[in-house]
Amino acid sequence: MRSRSMRWWLMVMVCACGVAMAQDLRPDSLKQYGGTYSPACGDVSAPRVRISAEGLEIAHGTRTLRTPARMDSYTSFGAAPTSPVPEGYRVEFIGDDFSLYVFEDAKGLHVPLQDFVPAALAVVGANGMKARFARCER
Secondary structure: HHHHHHHHHHHHHHHHHHHHHHOOOOHHHHHHHEEEEEEOOOOOOOEEEEEEEEEEEEEEOOOEEEOOOEEEEOOOOOOOOOOOOOOOEEEEEEOOOEEEEEEEEEEEEEOOOOOOOOOHHHHHHHHHHHHEEEOOOO
């Protein structure tokens, strides 16, 4: 009985440490790429994406999709380590339920949803999925 109890507590401790270590957000990543992204930054009714230490959020009106932000990655793209990295890719913010990818092109930083965050469809709709979510001024 005692060894079973010890194994259970050991498993709890390992899981707790794994969760604590999983949150690996670099402050410089949040400073450089975090913030609010929207197709219409000045319009409070427009859909928006937020990247912060508190988590990742996609919102439009009363609909919101949130997940804790666990880590960021500059060295890989997507789930497979050998996935080709698209042009303009800067960083992936990885959450429990979805990830957000930040890209940069001649117009600046943006977060694409179509082809990257299928769960966002229920929040932003088909037009929102195709929209360019550009970084809003801080």
